[in-house]
Amino acid sequence: MRSGFFKTGVILLLISTMFTGCGRHDNPEETVAESATPEADVHNNELIKVGFAQVGHESDWRIAATESAMETFSEKNGFDLLYVDANNDPDMQMGAVRSFIEQKVDYIVIDPIVTKGWNSIMKEAKKAGIPVFIIDRMIDCDEDLYVAWFGSDFVAEGEAAGAWLEAYLNDKGRGNDNIDIAVIAGTEGSSAQIGRSKGFDRYIDSKPNWNKLDETDGEFTKNGGRRVMDEYIKKYDNIDVVVCQNDNEAWGAMEALKSVGKKYGEEGTVIISFDAVYDGLSDVLEGNINADFECNPLSAPYVADAIRKLDRGEQVTKKINYIDEACFQHEDNIKSIVVNGHTMDMITVTWDVLLERAY
Ligand code: GYE
Numbered sequence: 312m313r314s315g316f317f318k319t320g321v322i323l324l325l326i327s328t329m330f331t332g333c334g335r336h337d338n339p340e341e342t343v344a345e346s347a348t349p350e351a352d353v354h355n356n357e358l359i360k361v362g363f364a365q366v367g368h369e370s371d372w373r374i375a376a377t378e379s380a381m382e383t384f385s386e387k388n389g390f391d392l393l394y395v396d397a398n399n400d401p402d403m404q405m406g407a408v409r410s411f412i413e414q415k416v417d418y419i420v421i422d423p424i425v426t427k428g429w430n431s432i433m434k435e436a437k438k439a440g441i442p443v444f445i446i447d448r449m450i451d452c453d454e455d456l457y458v459a460w461f462g463s464d465f466v467a468e469g470e471a472a473g474a475w476l477e478a479y480l481n482d483k484g485r486g487n488d489n490i491d492i493a494v495i496a497g498t499e500g501s502s503a504q505i506g507r508s509k510g511f512d513r514y515i516d517s518k519p520n521w522n523k524l525d526e527t528d529g530e531f532t533k534n535g536g537r538r539v540m541d542e543y544i545k546k547y548d549n550i551d552v553v554v555c556q557n558d559n560e561a562w563g564a565m566e567a568l569k570s571v572g573k574k575y576g577e578e579g580t581v582i583i584s585f586d587a588v589y590d591g592l593s594d595v596l597e598g599n600i601n602a603d604f605e606c607n608p609l610s611a612p613y614v615a616d617a618i619r620k621l622d623r624g625e626q627v628t629k630k631i632n633y634i635d636e637a638c639f640q641h642e643d644n645i646k647s648i649v650v651n652g653h654t655m656d657m658i659t660v661t662w663d664v665l666l667e668r669a670y
Contacts, residue, residue, distance in 0.1 A: 358391040359622055362411030363420040366448070367399040369498075369531045370559040371588040375670035376422070376447065376608035383611040390615070399498065399530065401425050405432050412439050418618050419443045420611075423450045425500040433457065442621060446610045449502040458627060459617055461610040463636065465503050467650055468604045469510020471638050472554060472583050474648035475602050475657065477514060479581070482644045487520060490551045494526035495539045495564055497556035503606075504528075507556050507585060524550065529560040536563025544571055552581040558591030560584075561600055576601055577641055587639055589668045595660040598641045602657075605636040608670055639664070 361384050365377055377396075384390040393416060397404035401424045411419050412435055419441055423429065426449060433456035436443050445460040480486050492515065497504035508526065515521050524547050529535035536555055543550060544567060553575075555561035561584040568575045575582050577598035584591055587605035594600040617627050638648065643659040658664060 357389070358386060359389055359418065359618060360391045360393070360414075360416045361418045361420060361618070362393040362395070362408070362414070362416040364395050364397055364404050364407040364411070364422070366404070366422050366424050367396055369399055370557050370586070371590060372557060372559075372586040372606065372608050372670075373531075375588065376611070379609045379670075380420075380611040383615045388615065389619075397424060399424055401428060405429075408432050408436065412436055412441060415439070416441060417622075420614055421445055421450070422447045423502075424448070424498065426451045426502050426505065427500060430456075442618075444614045444617065446614060447503070447608075458621070459614075461613045462502075463606050465506025465606075466510040468585055468606060468636075469507040470513060471510070471604050471648060471650045471655065472507075472585070472602070473511045473514025474650055475604075475638060475640065475645060476552065476581070476583065477518070478645045478648055479601070479640075490518075490521045491524050491547065491549055492521060492552045492554060493524045493543045493547065493550045494554045495529040495536050495556060495560045496526050497529070497531040497560070499528040501531075503531075504556060511554060529555070529563065531557050531559060533559040533563040533566075536560030537567050538563070540564040540567035541570075544568070544573070550580055552583065554583045556585055558584050558586045558588050558594075558600075558603065561591065561594070565594075565599055575599065587637070588670055589665070592639060592660050592665050592668055595639050595641050596662070596665055601641055603639045605638065607636050 363380055363384065366373060368374060381392070384392040393411060393414065395407035397407060404424055405428065408419060408421060409432060419436055421443060423445065429450040429452045433443060433452050437456055443457045445457050447462045449460055449462060480490065494508070496508060515523050525543060527539045527542065529539045536559060540553065540563060553564050555564050561582055564582065565575055568580060573579060582600045584600050584603045585606055587603040591600060591603050595603050620627055638655055638657050639660050640657045641660065645657045647654050647656050
């Protein structure tokens with residue numbers, strides 16, 4: 312059913328590395344003594360100890376990502392998981408990574424809240440011989456400080472939204488109208504926000520009749536979306552399009568519009584969203600959200616595979632994979648869009664599409 316193969320979507324990038332799972336094997340006795348929980352001692356003293364510093368619990372997408380990580384790094388699968396929910400606080404997240412280093416975990420997995428500020432802690436992990444994996448969002452640091460990154464091409468997602476909007480407005484005969492656009496951004500300084508803004512801005516910059524009224528941080532939450540949209544409604548008389556950088560923000564924006572009797576979706580202000588979680592797609596089905604651009608939250612299994620490889624002493628070599636991510640719309644009017652030279656099908660959401668949704 313999900314025919315839209317988002318070639319540029321999720322990029323699984325395994326960087327040539329010197330890491331060979333040394334953390335766990337440097338001193339096995341010490342590792343077993345420290346890593347095993349009492350229960351694990353009984354069942355299996357060879358569990359791989361993984362510290363995972365998660366962003367927080369701000370969105371439905373995030374909950375799906377966390378559930379997938381918990382399932383993937385379970386004892387049943389041979390892991391002893393130390394999990395920290397950083398509650399969207401970069402200092403807390405860096406503190407969690409530091410404590411993983413102190414606890415001598417075998418591997419560290421980070422989904423970084425923001426891109427900046429990681430260099431010194433990454434160097435500490437490297438010095439301690441603990442391989443680090445980055446998932447979902449990216450950090451700015453030297454490539455030799457982490458083993459691999461598994462995440463989405465957020466710039467391509469933003470461009471897809473721009474390409475769809477262009478096609479949609481043309482289809483409505485509004486291609487040459489002045490279009491006022493308000494953006495509710497995700498957490499400022501996160502690579503998801505930076506990428507989606509950059510991709511969409513390429514379209515804004517190339518279209519003299521598209522006017523970006525504003526872009527404000529809605530922190531990827533429903534409350535943030537509501538707060539920002541309330542402000543926009545007070546500030547601007549006319550908004551043609553609201554770009555919400557995730558589904559939770561879209562729900563907040565819709566609530567704000569509804570509270571002042573403004574129509575949205577197929578009947579009013581165009582709503583664009585990202586993530587395409589189950590409840591987001593159900594709003595696309597109902598016509599409340601016009602188009603939704605998928606981001607895949609299930610990257611933990613790829614990390615687990617790479618860890619197992621390293622743990623067996625195998626090298627992880629440079630590799631780029633693409634996972635399918637799709638583009639969804641309410642109306643069946645746009646067949647496909649072109650992003651980065653790749654043609655992507657637009658999938659019109661039906662009950663069948665919705666029922667196939669895994670998250
Ligand atoms: O879009 C949002 C979440 O980093 C891609 O973070 C992720 C984003 C996702 O809170 O819902």
